[in-house]
Amino acid sequence: MRRMNVSNAAICAGLGVGALVTALVAAGPAVAGVPAVAGVPAVGPAAAGGKQFTRGHLFVTIGEAEPCEFGGREAIVEIDPATGAASVFADSWDGLCRPSPPAVVPDRRRLLVGNSPKGPAYILAFFPDGRSDLYLSFKVCCVGLPTYDPSGNLYVRTALSQILRYPMSGGPPEVFADADDFISGGGRMAFAPNGDLYCTTRRESADDWIVRITPDGVGAIIVTTPGELRGLAVDRSERVFVSAGSPTLGIMRYDPPGYSAPVLLTDLYATSIALSEDEGALFAPSRDRTDGIIAYAVDTESGFVTVIPGEIDPWGGGYLTGSIMVARPVFPGDLDFNGAVELYDFALFDRCLTIGEGEPIPVECQSADLNGDRRRDFADFSVFQRRFGIVFHDPRE
Ligand SMILES: [Ca+2]
Ligand SMILES: [Ca+2]
Numbered sequence: 001m002r003r004m005n006v007s008n009a010a011i012c013a014g015l016g017v018g019a020l021v022t023a024l025v026a027a028g029p030a031v032a033g034v035p036a037v038a039g040v041p042a043v044g045p046a047a048a049g050g051k052q053f054t055r056g057h058l059f060v061t062i063g064e065a066e067p068c069e070f071g072g073r074e075a076i077v078e079i080d081p082a083t084g085a086a087s088v089f090a091d092s093w094d095g096l097c098r099p100s101p102p103a104v105v106p107d108r109r110r111l112l113v114g115n116s117p118k119g120p121a122y123i124l125a126f127f128p129d130g131r132s133d134l135y136l137s138f139k140v141c142c143v144g145l146p147t148y149d150p151s152g153n154l155y156v157r158t159a160l161s162q163i164l165r166y167p168m169s170g171g172p173p174e175v176f177a178d179a180d181d182f183i184s185g186g187g188r189m190a191f192a193p194n195g196d197l198y199c200t201t202r203r204e205s206a207d208d209w210i211v212r213i214t215p216d217g218v219g220a221i222i223v224t225t226p227g228e229l230r231g232l233a234v235d236r237s238e239r240v241f242v243s244a245g246s247p248t249l250g251i252m253r254y255d256p257p258g259y260s261a262p263v264l265l266t267d268l269y270a271t272s273i274a275l276s277e278d279e280g281a282l283f284a285p286s287r288d289r290t291d292g293i294i295a296y297a298v299d300t301e302s303g304f305v306t307v308i309p310g311e312i313d314p315w316g317g318g319y320l321t322g323s324i325m326v327a328r329p330v331f332p333g334d335l336d337f338n339g340a341v342e343l344y345d346f347a348l349f350d351r352c353l354t355i356g357e358g359e360p361i362p363v364e365c366q367s368a369d370l371n372g373d374r375r376r377d378f379a380d381f382s383v384f385q386r387r388f389g390i391v392f393h394d395p396r397e
Contacts, residue, residue: 051128052108053327055337056081056277056363059089059111060285060312061099061322062293068097069118074322076102076113076126077312079295081276081283081326084310091314094132095124100145101188101272101323102126106152106330106392107339110135114143114156123156125396135396136166142185145323148330149191149215152339152392159185163199163213170395181219182211188232188272193332193372198240200229210240210254222259225252231273231324233282235300236332237372241282243270251282251298265303268296272323275300278366285312285324293319328367331392333384335364339392341384349384352376 058079066072074096078089090096090113100114111126112135121143125135136156144157152168155176161183165176177183177197187200187208195215202208210223210232223240231243231251240254250267270284281297295308313319333341335348352365353376368376370383 053128055327057327058283059102059325062319064319075314081308084308086310086312088314090126102325103146104327106148108337112146116142147189150195150332161185176217177213177219182221190232190234192234192238193236198234200232223254230271233273233275235279243273266298266305274324274326277328332370333387341387341390
């Protein structure tokens with residue numbers, strides 16, 4: 001475990017000065033029914049205002065073989081997985097250069113993308129209307145994907161084998177984990193709803209690791225994998241999905257508590273994977289020799305592979321596949337995905353428990369399984385109660 005402020009100017013961060021402290025309201029409903037809470041607004045989508053990214057959409061980064069410094073183009077393509085409809089959301093003109101997997105901000109109002117040119121790295125924030133903004137800049141090269149924990153703090157992985165945490169309440173970043181926690185300079189990371197952080201660790205001439213870091217910042221190796229890892233995803237039950245850098249290994253699932261024997265879902269080669277909102281599928285962009293870049297959906301139980309229709313390569317043929325993200329709720333209990341666990345979510349949660357057998361499950365209810373037992377029932381309520389009142393606040397605003 002390491003906790004120290006990054007004060008040696010290794011990182012030049014834009015966060016910190018004058019940041020407001022978020023009002024975290026630690027009140028909760030006492031019993032089922034109408035919650036008796038004071039001072040917690042029933043926000044809901046109507047009061048949220050402003051444009052938000054569409055939940056459930058995929059964001060895939062795609063680039064040319066030529067480096068971005070020499071004119072090679074990069075793009076983020078937004079895809080509706082239901083129809084396959086795809087459009088270029090952002091491109092090199094917006095400053096993309098070796099982009100990381102994008103991350104949706106907990107209130108769905110921004111998309112953060114790490115960029116790693118040959119020089120100082122930076123994170124861009126994109127708004128739903130396509131505008132972009134420099135969000136964070138660094139003095140060193142190479143940042144991994146930005147990721148939020150279930151409390152709204154931002155984590156960034158750097159080439160210095162560190163994971164930095166930027167508190168939601170503002171202030172300077174601190175080193176959350178480092179090489180002592182088995183972290184390498186590259187690799188992916190993903191939070192479980194309970195706040196455990198799962199990471200892949202690249203190792204030179206050795207098999208890669210899957211590492212779990214507790215919310216206190218203590219890392220432990222849970223799996224030594226046979227080969228090199230690429231993509232990573234973790235579901236509500238803390239099942240860990242990885243895609244390997246070789247078609248013979250493909251996409252694997254490691255199940256808790258032992259994480260001992262991997263379940264091979266498919267031999268599909270995918271540089272990156274992301275879970276669908278209902279966690280029934282893993283989306284995986286892959287490059288097909290004849291058909292170009294294709295997005296696949298892999299069933300998380302059976303490994304059955306389906307093709308998402310539509311052309312996701314904006315320039316047509318010959319480009320590299322990149323990373324992928326699905327816009328899914330960051331905060332457990334925030335069923336309408338607006339960055340706050342509030343009364344509106346409670347009303348939705350209540351409704352989610354009364355869905356009858358065979359009835360369609362609304363998208364808001366797909367993340368109502370808060371204890372990860374793959375059922376939506378009253379056992380999830382105590383988790384909701386603990387989460388009630390959390391409100392995301394972007395310290396840059
Ligand atoms: Ca909400
Ligand atoms: Ca449940």
